[in-house]
Amino acid sequence: MKEYIERPLYIDRIKPYIGKNLIKVLTGQRRVGKSYLMMQIRDLIRENEPGTRIIYINKELHEFSMITDNVSLLEYVNRQHAGKGKVALFIDEIQDIDSFEKALRDLVTRKNFDIYCTGSNARLLSGELATLLSGRYIEIRVYGLSYPEYIMFRDIKDSAETFRTFLREGGLPFLIHMGSDVHVVNEYLNTIYNTILLKDVVARYNIRNVKFMENLVLFLAGNIGSIVSARKISEYLKSQKINISIQVVIDYLGYLESSFLIHRVRRSGIMGKRIFEIGEKYFFSDIGIRNVIAGYNPTDIHKILENVVFLHLRIAGYDVTVGSEGGREIDFIASRGGKRIYVQVAYLLEKPETAEREFGNLLEIRDNFPKYVVTMDELNETDSYLGIHRIHVKDFCRMLAE
Numbered sequence: 001m002k003e004y005i006e007r008p009l010y011i012d013r014i015k016p017y018i019g020k021n022l023i024k025v026l027t028g029q030r031r032v033g034k035s036y037l038m039m040q041i042r043d044l045i046r047e048n049e050p051g052t053r054i055i056y057i058n059k060e061l062h063e064f065s066m067i068t069d070n071v072s073l074l075e076y077v078n079r080q081h082a083g084k085g086k087v088a089l090f091i092d093e094i095q096d097i098d099s100f101e102k103a104l105r106d107l108v109t110r111k112n113f114d115i116y117c118t119g120s121n122a123r124l125l126s127g128e129l130a131t132l133l134s135g136r137y138i139e140i141r142v143y144g145l146s147y148p149e150y151i152m153f154r155d156i157k158d159s160a161e162t163f164r165t166f167l168r169e170g171g172l173p174f175l176i177h178m179g180s181d182v183h184v185v186n187e188y189l190n191t192i193y194n195t196i197l198l199k200d201v202v203a204r205y206n207i208r209n210v211k212f213m214e215n216l217v218l219f220l221a222g223n224i225g226s227i228v229s230a231r232k233i234s235e236y237l238k239s240q241k242i243n244i245s246i247q248v249v250i251d252y253l254g255y256l257e258s259s260f261l262i263h264r265v266r267r268s269g270i271m272g273k274r275i276f277e278i279g280e281k282y283f284f285s286d287i288g289i290r291n292v293i294a295g296y297n298p299t300d301i302h303k304i305l306e307n308v309v310f311l312h313l314r315i316a317g318y319d320v321t322v323g324s325e326g327g328r329e330i331d332f333i334a335s336r337g338g339k340r341i342y343v344q345v346a347y348l349l350e351k352p353e354t355a356e357r358e359f360g361n362l363l364e365i366r367d368n369f370p371k372y373v374v375t376m377d378e379l380n381e382t383d384s385y386l387g388i389h390r391i392h393v394k395d396f397c398r399m400l401a402e
Contacts, residue, residue, distance in 0.1 A: 003036070003039060004036040004039055004040060005036075005152070005153055005173075006040060007033065007036075007037060007040070007149065009146070009149070009315070009401070010026075010037050010140065010142060011037070011040055011041070011044070013140055014026075014037070014041060014140055015044075017138055018041065018044065018045065018114065019049070019114055020114075021108065021111060021114075021136075022108075022115075022136060022137060022138050023104055023108055023115045023116075023117060023129070023133060023136060023137035023138070024041075024115065024116045024117070024137070024138055024140065025094075025116075025117050025118075025119060025125060025129065025137055025138070025139045025140070026038065026116070026117070026118045026119070026140050026142050027118070027119050027120070027122060027125060027139055027140070027141055027142065027260070028120070028141055028142035028143060028260055028285070029120065029144075029196065029259070029260035029261060029285040029286065030120050030192060030195060030196055030200065030260075031172050031173075031174060031192050032142050032143055032144045032172065032173070032285070032286075033142060033144070033145075033173045034092070034118040034120075034142050035058070035092050035118060036173070037142060038056075038090050038092065038116055038118060041088075041090075041116060042054055042056065042088065042090060045088045045114070049086070049088075051085065051086065052085070052086045052087065052088050052114070053080075053081055053083075053085055053086065053087045053088070054087075054088050054090070055077060055080045055081065055087060055088070055089045055090065056090045056092075057073075057076070057089075057090065057091045057092065058092040058093070059091070059092055059093040059094070059096040059097065060092065060093055064076075067097060068097065068098060069097060069098040069099055069100075070097070070098065070099040070100060070101075070102040070103035071103075073091075073097055073100065073103040074103050074106060074107075077089065077103075077107065084112065085112070086112050086114065087112060087113050087114065088114045088116070089107065089113055089114065089115045089116065090116045090117075091115075091116070091117045091118070092117075092118050093118060093119065093120060094117040094118065094119050094125075095119045095120065095121040095124045095125060100117075100128070101128040101129055101131070101132045101133060102132070104117075104129075104132075104133060104137075105132050105133055105136075108133065108136055120196075120200055120259065120260060121200060121204065121258055121259060122257065122258045122259075122260060123254070123258035124258070125139075126139075141314070143171075143285065143311060143314065143315045144170060144171030144172050144173070144285065144286045144311075145171030145172070145173055146171065146311075146312055146315050146397060146400075146401055147163065147166055147171075147308075147312070147394060147397040147398065147401075148397070148398050148401040149171070149401075150162075150166050150171055153173060153176050154176055158394065158398075163393075163394040166308075167287065167301070167304050167305070167308060168182075168288070168291060168296050169185050169189070169288045169291075170189070170286040170287040170288025170289060170290075170291070171286060171287075171288070171311075172188075172189070172192065172286055172288060172289075174188070175188065175288070185288070186292050189286075189288045189289050189291075189292045190292045192289060193261075193289045193292060193293060196259055196261050196289075197213065197214070197217065197259075197261070200258075200259035200261075201213065201255050201256060201259050201261070204255075204259075205255045207252075207255070209244075212237070212242060212244055212252070213252055213256075215237065215240070215242060216233065216237075216249070216252055216253070216256070217256065217261070217293060218293060218294065219233060219236060219237070220256075220262060220282045220284075221284065221290050221293040221294035222294050223282070224281070224282060224283055224284065224290065224303045224304075224306065224307050225281060225283075225302070225303045225306040225307065225331075225345075226281065227267070227279045227280065227281060227322070227329075228279070228280070228281070228282065229278050229279045229280070230246045230247075230249040230250045230253065231246050231278075233249050233253075234246045234249050237249075253282075260285050261284065261285060261289070262282050262283065262284055262285065263282065263283045263284075263285065263310070263314070264280050264281075264282055265280055265281045265282070265283065265310065265320055265321060265322055265332075266280045266321055266322070267279055267280060267281075267321065267322045267323075267324040268321035268322070268323060268324070268333060269323070269324070269325055270323040270324065270325040270328065270330055270333065270365060271325065271365070271366075275321070276324060280322070281322050283306075283307045283310045283311070284307060285311070287304055287307050287308055287311070290304075290307065291304070301347050301376070302345070302346065302347040305345050305347060305374070305376065305393055306331060306345045308393065308397070309331075309332065309343060309345050309374055309393060309396065309397070310332065312396070312397045312400045312401075313332060313334045313343070313400065315400070315401075316336070316400040316401070317336050318334035318335060318336045318341075319334070319335045319336065320332050320333070320334050320335075321333050323342070328361045328364065329361065330342050330343070330344065330361055330362070330365075331343055331344050331345045332345075339369065340367075340369040341369060341370045341371070341372065342362055342365060342369065342370070342371045342372070343371075343372045343374060343396075344358045344359075344361065344362060344372070344373045344374065345374045345375075345393070346358050346373065346374070346375050347375065347376055348375060348376055348377055349373070349375055349377055349390075358373045359373060359385055359386070359388055362388050363386060363388065370389065371387070371388045371389065372388070372389045372390075372391055372396065373385075373388060373389070373390045373391070374391055374392075374393050374396045375390065375391075375392065375393065376392065376393055377390075377392065378392070379391065379392050379395075
């Protein structure tokens with residue numbers, strides 16, 4: 001019996017590389033389902049290439065605690081693989097193995113190794129792998145459940161209530177085992193957040209001022225969707241009697257981003273490729289974790305919606321920036337394969353000035369790429385205004401998954 005629910009979105013992205021002499025690295029925040037994706041790949045290989053030797057290492061299990069560095073990793077693999085046949089090697093949470101990249105460089109040169117890894121630290125993985133294995137690895141970014149996946153995992157119908165529950169608890173796959181008790185769900189999410197903060201940030205980067213780090217995360221959770229800068233954060237914290245330099249703020253933001261807890265979205269010109277160096281938006285990898293940090297408050301619904309739309313754009317494979325030009329802002333400019341879409345996110349368009357702002361900014365963009373205003377208004381699927389699509393946020397999320 002299978003130990004998982006299949007996620008075709010990611011398996012289809014990985015399939016072209018199965019059996020290829022490349023290291024496949026699945027990256028993303030803890031508990032988004034990377035390990036279960038490796039199980040699915042393992043079973044695909046067993047089914048299609050039954051003669052392949054499977055070696056599976058999970059650094060979160062005590063039985064693999066003796067694998068601490070590249071030397072012990074190679075010793076273990078060599079013991080498990082005495083012959084010369086084909087091997088599929090799986091290593092879960094590889095960043096917990098010191099100098100792992102040296103072992104991977106050795107193994108990938110052997111030609112008969114099909115290698116898969118997961119990791120929860122972007123800076124470590126990109127740095128070491130890029131330095132020693134340039135051109136020999138492919139990264140597949142993994143996210144929590146999209147809204148269509150959320151419905152499929154829970155085997156429930158799409159409805160307004162289902163979507164509101166998704167907005168509150170987010171998309172960590174293991175939540176299907178937590179039931180519907182809000183307190184149980186929040187306790188689980190809080191446990192995951194503490195693990196990420198303490199293990200992937202505080203311990204890894206030897207952070208002493210844990211309280212400041214917690215305050216920084218709280219600030220970001222309360223300001224998702226807002227343009228912020230390290231200077232603005234430093235000034236805010238000083239107003240709270242916390243005196244932290246701008247450089248420390250920059251460093252700590254980098255640590256949080258490396259743990260995949262947050263995503264930084266830079267600003268770009270709306271009509272050109274110019275990237276602004278100062279001021280960006282931050283979003284959380286999981287909206288449920290954001291909600292346990294800041295508290296789930298219906299008055300924050302516009303922030304939550306913007307975070308959810310951002311995540312679905314990234315899940316769909318888009319590169320995303322915030323558009324900024326002459327005092328105008330476009331929430332998201334999303335590019336993929338030479339094409340582009342523009343997206344404005346609003347809770348409701350009840351007030352004329354809200355509709356004028358959201359549609360007006362898009363109408364000033366003089367190209368033929370699709371433009372969307374995404375809201376929680378009840379709409380017909382074909383609603384549009386002067387060529388701009390107006391769409392319910394849950395329908396937009398489902399559209400991106402198609």
